[in-house]
Amino acid sequence: GQQVMQIPQYQHVQEGEDFTTYCNSSTTLSNIQWYKQRPGGHPVFLIQLVKSGEVKKQKRLTFQFGEAKKNSSLHITATQTTDVGTYFCAGGGNKLVFGAGTILRVKS
Amino acid sequence: GAGVSQTPSNKVTEKGKYVELRCDPISGHTALYWYRQSLGQGPEFLIYFQGTGAADDSGLPNDRFFAVRPEGSVSTLKIQRTERGDSAVYLCASSSIAGPYNEQFFGPGTRLTVL
Numbered sequence: 113g114q115q116v117m118q119i120p121q122y123q124h125v126q127e128g129e130d131f132t133t134y135c136n137s138s139t140t141l142s143n144i145q146w147y148k149q150r151p152g153g154h155p156v157f158l159i160q161l162v163k164s165g166e167v168k169k170q171k172r173l174t175f176q177f178g179e180a181k182k183n184s185s186l187h188i189t190a191t192q193t194t195d196v197g198t199y200f201c202a203g204g205g206n207k208l209v210f211g212a213g214t215i216l217r218v219k220s
Numbered sequence: 221g222a223g224v225s226q227t228p229s230n231k232v233t234e235k236g237k238y239v240e241l242r243c244d245p246i247s248g249h250t251a252l253y254w255y256r257q258s259l260g261q262g263p264e265f266l267i268y269f270q271g272t273g274a275a276d277d278s279g280l281p282n283d284r285f286f287a288v289r290p291e292g293s294v295s296t297l298k299i300q301r302t303e304r305g306d307s308a309v310y311l312c313a314s315s316s317i318a319g320p321y322n323e324q325f326f327g328p329g330t331r332l333t334v335l
Contacts, residue, residue: 116262142320143320143321145323145324147326153328154311154326154327154328154329155263155311155326156326157323157324157325160321160323162321200262200263202262204265204320205319205320205321206251206253206268206275206276206318206319206320207253207265207268207276207278207279208253208255208263208265208324209265210262210263210264211262212260212261212262213261213262
């Protein structure tokens with residue numbers, strides 16, 4: 113079945129540094145969604161990418177969807193302590209297939 | 221309600237017992253999803269409903285797991301003869317309609333511990 117892999121598993125950055133997480137699918141995706149889960153919380157939808165090569169921005173967050181629609185990335189510029197949490201990518205439509213997530217810790 | 225609610229928030233049971241986990245979706249959402257999340261992992265799909273019917277139950281791990289949504293709103297996930305390996309956080313999500321391009325709104329989850 114479809115598999116979604118994320119790297120790195122964990123990243124600890126100094127506040128103000130940038131952060132990037134990468135997502136790779138074993139199959140071509142119709143779309144990809146990104147979710148954020150705060151410690152002790154539940155996944156919260158951030159954004160969806162649909163088109164090949166699509167780039168979307170939300171303030172300090174930049175999301176990209178690869179040309180082949182098999183990979184994606186999330187980049188955070190100048191991290192803040194409020195960015196702490198686990199970032200998941202998910203593909204597969206109705207039955208979302210999640211990656212294992214990247215845990216972001218920010219040192220102030 | 222304002223969001224997806226799940227009860228109980230925590231459930232501790234003994235191996236072999238039966239448990240029911242409840243999900244109340246956002247009012248008006250016709251699609252409802254169940255996921256299971258183990259520590260350090262992403263949510264794993266179990267089943268989803270469009271209205272009252274289970275549209276895809278391919279993620280249910282075995283026949284000890286069953287879910288219903290009799291009136292197209294509240295859903296109950298039922299686990300028979302629980303095993304220690306069933307311990308996880310069970311997440312419910314809903315969306316306005318089923319479809320691959322729809323945002324899913326997650327509830328707070330039920331943490332199930334099987335002793």
